[in-house]
Amino acid sequence: MMMSAPATGLAMDPIMPHSQVTGGMVGTAYTVVDSSGELKDFQVDIVGNMDNGKGSQPMIMAKASGPVIEQTGGILQGMSGSPVYVDGYLIGAVAAGIKGMTPYTFFITPIDEMTPLWSMPDRKNKTKLSTINIKRAAEKREQEAKEKKKQQEERAKAGDKKVYGDELLDRARAAVKADKDKGKEKPAAAKAGEKAAEKTAEPAKVAVETVKKEVTKTEKASKAAKAKKAKKDKPVKTALKSEPKDVMYFSGFNQAGLDFLKRQLDPQDSYTFLPMGAPTSAEMGRTVYNASLVPGAAVGVAVAYGDFAVGATGTVTAVDGDNILAFGHPFLHRGNVNYFMTDATVVGTISGQSNGMKVANIGNIIGRIKQDRATGISGTLGEFPSVVPIKVNVRDNSLARNVNYGARIAYDEDFLPQLSGGIAYAALSKTSDNLSGSTAKVGFKIRTDAVEKGVVSRDNMFYNTADVGQIAMAELIQAVSTICQNTDKESDIIDVQVNITVDDGRKTASIVSAVPDKKKVKPGDTVKFTTTIKPYRKSQETLIIPYTVPEAQPAGTLNLDIRGGGLTPVTSLMLLQQAGVDVTTEAESKLTTAAKLQKLEKAGRNNEIVIAPGAVQVPASKTAILQAKRDAARKSREKVSNLDKLGKQPATPGETKFTTSYIIDNVIHSTLTVERD
Template sequence: MAAVFWSAQAASVLAMDPILPHDQVRPGMTGTAWTVVDSSGVRKDFQVDIVGTLDNGKGSQPMIMAKASGPVIEQTGGILQGMSGSPVYVGGRLVGAVAAGIKEMTPYTFFITPIDEMLPLWKMPDRKNQTHIHTIDLHKLAEEQAKKEAEQKKKQEERAGKGAGGKLTGDALIERAREALAEQKKKAAAEEAASPAAPSESAGKADSADAKESAAPAEKTAEPKSVLYFSGFNQAGLNFLQKQLDPQGTMKFLPMGAPVQADMNRTDYEASLAPGSAIGVAVAYGDFAVGATGTVTAVDGQKVLAFGHPFMHRGNVNYFMTDAKVVGTISGQSNGMKIANIGSIIGRISQDRATGIAGTIGTFPAVVPIRVKVRDASLARVDDYGARIAYDEDFLAQLSGGIAYAAMSKTSDNLSGSTAKVSFTIRTNAVKGGKVERNNMFYNAADVGQIAMAELMQAMTIISQNSDMESDIIDVQVQIDVDDTRRTASLISAVPDRKTARPGEVVNFTTTIKPWRKAKETMIIPYTVPENQPDGPLVLDIRGGGLVPATPIMVLQQSGLDVKSEDDAKLTAADRLKKLQESGRNNEIIIAPGPVQKQLSAHEQRRLAQEQARRKAASRKVTLLGAGEKKKTGESKFATNYIIDNVIHATLQIERK
């Protein structure tokens, strides 16, 4: 009965505690900090003695130096990662957030980020979370549904509130019990709010394991590192994602912090937090999660401040806010940590700044759902994975590719010497048709997953970096088929059925390939000579679809630089996506003119233009069978079951008469 009652109640709302600005803080002041250190979820206090204030000059962030003591600190062995954001009070007034210790020195001395430096986060511009897709406010929908149910229930109770003889019925007794519990809750909240020394004890649910290893301003502090928790990723998946998100190695990646099964994919619309509670922030959530945990510093209604230092220092952001469940603490001189698991989604983080993170409970980020289905033929295993990625353009491509790779790696266990077929569909308004679809085949002796994710990440990058508009992505579906055999083949020969041809004519090439450790195979591939092809020799490349002549621009792109050719720079995002979808696949044999062909003279160009006009007029005669439809010439594609790994050449003599 009590469980039913509490789940039906709206979360209590806290008002902002009074503050003590850092310019009023003096050495020798004694205060109290609050944090959660174990699985009980109870916030515990420890003593804080102010040592002094630090100011590194104009434009620098002031900090307050302090020492921690008391039973809680003795238990944990000092200030740990994950305690960041813990509120510090002096005389019942909020001074700031525990932010950092001094690496390789005593873990009992730490720095406080002043609360007056954190409060401006609530007023920072928020231009993220914009979407043109029609959405439903689930929170509002739930409230309206609960209101209707309450009204219907009230009418039913009015009609049958009392039974025979004026005695209360069972339903009425339950309602009386609920009312009594409500009065007890209100009374307890009022008593706690009357105590100025401690932050209000509303239903604090969230904790976070520090996003920064150290944020102290003094020169003696270590270079700070963001600490990211990753759940669902095996070591190979973690290594792959680290290369994508942090190629310079500036962050710590820890394989822990998974949402517990009961909280997985759950959104808590009635959540509340209190100063000192655990809190989580995530950029991906579900079977694969990426985020961090820490501590709430201040609450004002639905607005929250936490961490006392950056998560990833990205400014205006669009991340999940979650509650968190503390597991315990691990002491250490320079790397002690409070371990916590990311919990249910409860809101949105909108600011990730030098002084901390800020967000709102009950509002939620725009998301990109991703589903990955992996089939491994050799292990006879099929697995489905799902996650939600917060729509932040800085991470969409990397996280999409990282999640798909991790799913592939976990299902197949070993990706060396394997062949993979990858198909994906991205539903987006970046293209007129509403879908970006692509499938391809990959092989790699070391790790096929390292190259198999490239096109998915390329497509997501084009969409998220659309220079014309902010494109919406409805969802991403990925299908991966893995075979632990090598499915490659080399072209042996391509013999045309004639040596001389006219523009527009079809020439059939008898093409022979030699698959890896298999017998030769032969196929007939038709090729249509371009209608604008001049007289003379036509040199053709017969190649695998993934083999294109390398250019200096491509070499730079493969090294990780974001550069475009002059032609690509003129393309819209939709054009670039179309180009990707129509580009050759690795398992195709493509017959196309080579890169160097004879240049036309001015006379030949005029004659060719007249010929093209004549042919165009003739092509307007359309039969009922569609025989007059225009066909694309100049390139033929033929799909095979192998990745074609080489190029051969053939020559036709073109005669226009």
């Protein structure tokens, strides 16, 4: 049977605390089960209060019945949050079924366990940059102009010839503009008009603030009275295992990307993952500023939105003004959060003994989810999360494809690294279709205030016989993770741009030889190494690589390594990180966030040939070392200009990097004899 909402969405429905709920009571629950969007009701028979011991969350056990339940086959995943009323009082939200038992028996999260979510501290969303929504600002100006015109017409019709504050302000602004256009000073009359307008507006402002204070006092007094009135009874203990009834939706991800994100977001495997539920193309990117919800309506929560979407849908439990409660159990159980709140469209229901579900699509962005706790989620309509836009361009040379992707990730430091890497990986995998035995060039730019220059950039080249995408995203995840783990402050990330080029086949090479044009050198000399490389299944190639001997190099033998730029195999690093092993050394842990990011930017690239002093050197005498340092300092003082270094990262003394078109996979050695004057 179709029913209207039990109460308006503007004021909180009266509640009944769980201590007053007893077995034998009969109630009604409301939810949406089809594409009509209409609320439908079903009967709820209360079995009794349940408790699992001290410190646990109390629950209410109940049974569902009626035509709607017969149609759906029981309580389904996606019905989470459906409000339950007894005698017109809201007692809680449909929250979970009982694993291994009939889908008609379920648990209710008491409403008095959910309402505290509204008063919990909100420390997220503090990095939001000051922005102006041009479309919304234009709509607001247009609406204000219409209202002003209507007021003027009404005043004229009533014969009111008074000059009001807003008209004085308009006249003053017009006078100022006219004077500026003529290059004259502002007339005294305009100044007087502005002062008069300010005096006229001031009493109204004071009156509004007074009303706000009185309303706040009344609300606090009402809440205190309700809390004082509530009583506590000893509920019956139970060992039954609850099973949350919710679905997480993914859109745009292929199976490999889905598997990766599932491991990150749902390690306990408590959600059903479905490759559907995305916003439609018409809804994509839309934000509704004046949305409204009622108890029983479908609602969505998302951590990513766009060409790639990650989220879930459930049901609204309660509405108080612009504040909502939903789900009756956690989404990801992350506490204070910063997620998108969306409206949702129910497609239909799928019956099943233990895995039936209500299928729904997330839709327009309508607000922000602030709390993700054991008893449910809470959020505010018309308030929006700070976001990190990510753009990914993938070019597959072998398939002649060039595709752009875009998404917005809610700024939550727990998810940004995984979602950034997951979205980039999914874009790569979808475009290339086959990543085994491929070579990928990955470059990214992250605009952030975590570094003084405002941008963190990096590019590298990767090859893997199984799946190049799995290792190609490691540095992107590392960079975003470093920013999110800033111990000094919460950093802003303005956006992330990723460019990926894929070539079918193996582009690796080995260094065969590196012969210097001279063996005896002096500090500061440039030596040309004739370097021969052997690309995979191609003819040898010869490269001329210049190397500059360090100014502070002591006299004696200088052992050099000529190697590929990848200092640490990315695959090994990823395996350690995914296994939960801390791969950070003590020295690295003391670095600032900016220093860590700079180190990543300067790290050798896999497609570079690096010539640098080896780890093993012939020990020099203390006298020789001191003399070398003095000579280097003297030559440094003699330099009169550093203009040639502007815009360049400082080079590491004694290290040369030479970019190639191949991933260099080995190391060879060479020696020079250093002589000092």
